[in-house]
Each structure stands twice: as structure tokens, then as C-alpha cells.
Amino acid sequence: MEAIILQILNGLDKGSAYALIALGLTLIFGTLGVVNFAHGALFMIGAFCAVTFSRILTLSHTIIDETQTDFLGNPLKVDVPYLYDLFGQATGDAIIDWAVPLSILFTVPVMMFVGYAMERGLIKHFYNRPHADQILVTFGLAIVLQEVIKYFYGANPIPTPAPQAFAGSLDFGALLGFDPNLIIYPYWRIIYFVFSAVIIGAVFAFLQYTTFGMVVRAGMADRETVGLLGINIDKRFTIMFGLAAAVAGLAGVMYTPINSPNYHMGMDFLVLSFVVVVVGGMGSLPGAVLAGFLLGILESFASMREVLEILPGLNQIIIYLVAIIILLTRPRGLMGRKGVMED
Amino acid sequence: MGILEVKDVGKRFGGLQALGDVNLSVKENTVHAIIGPNGAGKSTLLNCLVGKLIPDTGSVMFDGQSVLGRTPHEINQMGISRVFQTPEIFGDLTVMENMMIPCFAKRDGAFRMRAVEDMMREKDIVEKAEAMLEDMNMADKHHMNAASMSRGDKRRLEIGMCLAQEPRLLLLDEPTAGMARADTNNTIDLLKQISDERDITIAIIEHDMHVVFSLAQRITVLAQGTPLVEDDPENIKGHPKVREAYLGETAA
Amino acid sequence: MLGLTKKDLQLMLIVTGLTMLAPFILNPFPESSGMAQFNAGYPDLMQRFVIFGIFAIGFNLLFGLTGYLSFGHAAFLGVGSYGAIWMMKLVSLNVIPAIFMGVIVAGIFSVAVGYICLRRSGIYFSILTLAIAQMSYALAYSVLTPITGGETGLQIKSTDRPLLSNLAEGETGRANLFGMDMRQSFELSIGDWLFTFNVGYYIAAVVMLIAFYVSIRIFRSPFGLMLRAIKSNQTRMSYTGLNPRPHTLAAFVISGMYAGLAGGLLVAMDTQVGPERMFWTASGEVVLMTILGGVGTLIGPVLGAGVIKYMENILSKINKDVLHEWFAFMPDGLEDFIVFLVYPFIGKGWHLTLGILFMLVVIFLPGGLVEGGQRIGKWIKNRRTAKDTGASTEPAE
16 A cells, blocks of 8 residues: 555656656647757756856855965855845745746747747748658757757766755655555655646646637637637737747756756657657547656656566556557547547 | 349438438449438438448348448449549549559459569550550640649549549549639530440539539439439429429529 | 650769769878868768758658658667667578668558658657657657667677577677678778768668669659649649649658668667667657758759768867967957857757758748858859850940
């Protein structure tokens, strides 16, 4: 029982990331009909927004501190972040400590802009070209974005810690009445899951309850008809692309404390997220979310020692295996709609 | 006994009864038109004949054999060719290549691996395709890209491709839809010529009465998924039921 | 001749000439000159040119003709490599059985994969192939370690005793063709130039020429016509009495066997294999090669493979010092600025250049470098005729 709860919990954070990326992919596919291979890159750029933001916060100038001396007795040179000058040392430290959550404020506009630029600058010209061309050009874009990030930030992962307040773990088992220390779960992962749930809820509420969302949903169902109604659907779709980029970016920002960002993390997640979208059903938003969590949890179960003893390596292949079986038995995916990309 | 016998065919889409108990008999070497107002189920019926849809009830016999449960390419190999409403041709290929494909399909069947032979050295195929293009008055368009032709030419190419397979039954789905008058008349002449010169049965779904009455020897009127009347053209024109269901529509 | 039309024969002869004279053509710069680092005429790289050329030719038979975009083709290359190295480890160090084994194993594997993946088309097909290739990679990396050697892969070791060989105790076997060592080279020195003629390269080159010839024949065959028909209009295809499924499966398997052939040859040259050969980036690379060179054309894939392998090996070696040397003639400030501008695109950044080049090709030149060449050719021709007519009309005025 404890083991099962633990594995479900472990699957949640990866599942959250899959779900958020797959949600954006599906939004773009459903509204614009474009298969975006560069979506993983958006996730990665989001993560590097967090890195950039914390670097901006720690921008420093050097002063000579007369009170401290090195072993030769000379006054010590100290780097002082500009934040200290602005807010004083205590507040400054607190802000730097909270760099990751704070960078959300920085990431959203940046990602919106990146998404907007991507759609207007490139994707727009590919609406009427074959899917293969869309795959190819976004694949090329993904390589370029990845290499640009690599050029500026280097090839090594950059550790980006969570605020001190969330550094520990929660003894989840004790809460449920199990023995202590059986089910422990890092605070940050709880935050990540809750955060994802909020974002997913917000996206769904946005699509469900706003006029804008209604038009977009109608557009997903039948693009031509909505266009005939005289609604400027292209403009709305551009905004939708920006939104999907922001969702991917946020998923990336908050993921940094779990996994130090590197330039190829986008591609690593993208391949799996595609599988998630296909399993959930091309063009189905609830399907994407459901499949994201489902596959995240399945992957985590497959990594249990008991399972690996019987079927070694299952954790590496489980997602692909499930995807192949689903595609062959339920070509539309778990929740796909009839008529959407069935062949 | 006709070459095509449709018996009690019914097809339902959810709550909509698209076809209900359709009976139809197409006699060999005639031109048979199926007409009816929009939504009468003409296209559904056609799709049931070529294997794109499988009817819920009833039977479709072609030359004594059932076509139900067979895939489109199997039905085609039995001798039924179909011309689409918007011409379906191989747009990326040249006109000559377009014409060669049905010739290969006729000679080699649904799949035969001929991967090292040079297709232009298959004398019988090349000659047949050239003759067919000649028949269609397209000999000068040999090397043209099929997609770059006018709609009328595409239509003629598609009909030619179907004829190259020497089918016994040619199905046409509104072959003159969206065509200019001149192109329509050309198509009528072409179909007349085909029906006169060849040993072929033609079934045509059509909206344009001018086309129907210039070609058809027998007409079935379909309304709301069931056949209303089946008769010779002269009788159809004056038939009160038909006026009410169909021609009345335009008269009003 | 050879059952080819005059034009195809010309192309075949040009390609034959280029591959046979490659050691000369790829080494145009004298050894002592600063440009020597652009010489690509060393065995290892030349082998890669032709082997990846084969891989891309095979990929093009599938994607170029049928339009099915496989994103997992490296799996067949990898499987072929594993098959070949086991043949060498167990049976014979002769490369011919090893290469055959690679082709056969990849062929069988592609029948299974094709049977599954070809039930879907379009984007689903791409994702299915990608998923299966990633799964194969994961299997090779961990689960099947006893067969694949896991992360470290497989090499020929001194303990390997192939059945049909008489190695001395403790001697490590070497790949050979009837006794000719793959690594054997003949060096020709003319003045300041050094040309290397390598046994392995010439064997791979001959295989590539055969593969290229077969691909021409397939392009011109009734089967090739059917494949192009599938790409153009599957509906018309079915309603013409042709069954698309066996056609696409046959194309998929042929294409998989080409990949297996390339995999077998890779093993024949360097007698080692690792799972990274099957990683999806490797599948992406063959897509890049084919598109860059010109998808659906005969020569395009070979060209694309050459360009990418050249960039990978030569462009990536240029570093900042070399750049400074080149631009040394400029005033200091300008020199630094130019180096600063160029630097991100070379050395470790060559992938960036590749990505940009690839995007430009997809956006502006869907026919790849071949289309680019044709356009330039046409432009020159037009200019020339314009000049001619201009010259002839001038006197009249």
C-alpha cells in the first residue's frame, strides 16, 4: 500500500510536466492544425528564463570591505548584488532565494512574446503546407533554439535551487497514519503538482467561460465555419499560440529545482510529450492531461524495484509500449474526437 | 437481371436514416441516372457501391457477386470504376504517368512487385496509355503536370484513367459539377461517345437535368433515402411525384 | 547501357567518377598550407560520406517516393550494426557475411515495424516510428545488454574466436575482405599533396554505387511509379484497383534494408557499435541529410549526407585561433568583431549552422540543394539567352 502511494506521488511531478507540455501541443494542434516539434524548446526556454532571472537578481558590483581581511591582512574584495543596495541585505537575500517562483513574473511575458514571434514569424506561413513540412521546419527551429541556448549558457546543467523554505520533505505517510519515514515527498514536488493543477484548471476555465475561449473551442471543432462567421480567428489563434508557449514556459520554470536545466531537456521531454498527445487523442485537451498523468504514474510504477526484478528495463520502454498498443487498438487515442487526424 | 442489383439497402448515421430499402437494377450496356434533391442519399448510395461505406442492411450484387465487405481496390478489380465529383487524379505526376497507372493495375493486379524493370520499356503499357490519351484528345499534354491542367482536362483525364481499366461499370458522381457550360457539353459528348463505342454500363449521379436528359436511358429518382420512381426519361419528366419531390423544388 | 536512359547513365557515371577519385577531389589543398584543415580526403571521413550516403538513399526511397516521414530510421541502422558485429564475432571476420547479416536482420526488423506503423499514416506514422526507435534504443541500452553490450556497446575483442578464422592466441581479429585489411591504405605523395587510398573506403564506395544504381532502377520502375502515386493521391490509388498497403510495406522494408546495409558497413569499417547509433537524433540526422540535399531526387540524399558529414567533421574543428588567423589582415577591432560574429556558427556551434541551413531549405527551397542548383542553372541559361537575343536585336534598332 505504501509503495503504491509512493509511486503514484513520484509519478505526479513528471506527469505534471508531461501534461503541461502536452496541453500546449494539443492547443496548438487543435487550433492551428500544426504539429509543433519546437514545443519542447519552449519548455526549455522557460527553464532558462528562471536561470536568467536569478542571474539578473545576483548582478553584483565589487566593493572593498575594510572590516574583513584576507590571510595577508589586505582588505577583502566582496561582490555585492545591486539588490542589497536597493532593499538591504536581508530582503535582498530573500528575493534571491525566491528567484525561481519570482521568475514566473518574468517568464510569462517573455514566453508570450516568444510564442507570438514564432507564430507570426514562421508557423503562420506553414498552415497550408503538408504536415511533413510543418514537422520539418519546427524540427529545424528546435535545433536552432537549442543551439542558441547552448551557446549562451553552456552545455552543462545549471543547478537552480528552490527557496530554502521548500527544501525539505513532507512525511506524507505519517499524515495518512502510516509509520513515519515510509512515504516522504519533497515539498517542491508538491508545489509543482499543485502549480500544474492550477495552470491546467486556469486554461480549462479560460476556454470554458470566456467568449475568447468559446471562439477558440469552436475553431478547434470547425475552423472554416467560424471563419465564415466573420470572426478574426487567425488573431485569436496567434494569442492561443502565445498562451501555449507561456504554459510550456511555466512548466519549465517550475521544473528547474527538480531537474537542473540543460539545453537538451526540451527535446527529451518533447519526444515523450508527443507520445502523450497521441495516447490522449490528437486534439483532445482533457485527453492530453489525462494521458500525461497516466503515463507519468505508469513510468513511476515501472521503476519499482519489484517490477524491475521481473522485467528489467521496463521503466525505459513502458511509455512507448503503451503508446504503440493504444495507437493500434484505439487509433483515436483515449479521448480523441472522431474525424480529427484519423489517418 | 441487371449487371448491378441493389436490394433493400439501408444505411443509418446515428439518428439519420440516410438510406432506407433502396432497390435498384442497372441493366448492362445502358446509361442509368440516379437523381434526387440534396440530401436524398445519392452519394451515400454510391459510397455503398464502391466499398467506402458498408450498408447496415441489404445486398449489392455486381455481375452475380456480392461487393459487400470488400475494399475499394477489390471492388475496382471486379470491374467497377468511379469518377469523383472533384477530379481525383495524381496531381504530382505527369499526364502520361497518370494514364499508365490504371494500365498497370489492369495488367498486374492490386500488387505486383516490379522494382527493377523500366516502366517506359513496358511496350504494351506505354502503347495502351498513349492510345487512351489519343482517345481523350490529350496526346499533346503528355508531359504536363496533371495538377496544372484545367478542370475540364482533369475530368477528361480521370474518365480516361477509368476507361483504361476496361471496367464493366462506370460510376460517375456529378461529373459536371462546377463546370462551365462549354465544358459540360464536352463532357456530355464524351460520355455519349463512350457509351456508344464501348461495351460499358454507366451509372451517373447528377444534379443538372440537362445532363441527365441528354444521356440517360433509364432514371431512378431518389428522395429522402428511398427510390421514388424508376422509369424511362420521357415518363420521368411528366411524373407528378417527381415534380412534387424534385422538379417542383425548382419550379417554385 | 545498364538498362538506364542516357540522362540516368550520365548521372551514374558522374557519381562513379566522383566516388572513385574522391581521395584526389577531397584533398585539394597542400599539406603545409593553412587550408589543409579543409581537406576531407582521409579514410575515416570518406567512409562516412559513402556509408551515410547509402543510409540517406534508402531513407529517400521511403520518404521521397511515398511521402511517409519516418522519424525512427536509425533503429534499422543500429539493428544492422548489431547483426553485423555478431557475425564477425562468431562466424567470420570477412566483411561480406557481416554486411549480409546486417541487411537481413534490418530487413526482418523492418517487416515487423512496418507492419505495425503502416497501419497509420501522416503524423501518426512519424510518431509511431519515433516511439519504436526510442524503444529499441532503450532496449539496446539496458534490457538487452547481454546481446547489445548495453551502454558500452560491442567491439571485437582479443577473446573473440570466430569459427572461420585462424587467429593466433590473444590476437584481436580485424575486419577484412578475403585477407585484405579494411584499414590498409596506400599513400601517394605528389609534391606537397598527400593522397590516401583506403581499402575500406573503396569497398564502401563500390557498395554505395550499387545501392545508388538500384535506387535509380527503383525510381524508374513500375513499382516506383506506384510509390509516387501513393504520395500523390491514395484515394485514386485505391479506386484504381491498387492496394497501397503492400506497396508501402515493400518500400519501408527496402528502405530498412538500406539502413541495415549502412549499419553493416559501419561495423565493417570500425568494428564497433553502441546504442547511441539508434538514438532519435541519429534518425533526425538522416532526415536532415535527405531534405537538405533534395528529397525525392536521385542525387540529393548523397549530396546532403556529404554536406552534413563534412560540416560535422571539418566545420566543427575550426576554433577561435583559426578564425583570428584568417581575419588577421583586418584592423584589430574589426578582426575581433568579425570573429565574434562568426564564432557562434563554427566549432561546437556547427549544429546551429546546420539548423539554420535546414530551416532555410525547408522554407525557401523545398527541393533542397538539388533544386537550388537547378534554379541557378536556369537563371544562368536565361541570362545567356537574354544576352544572345539582346545582341541579335540590337543591330536592328
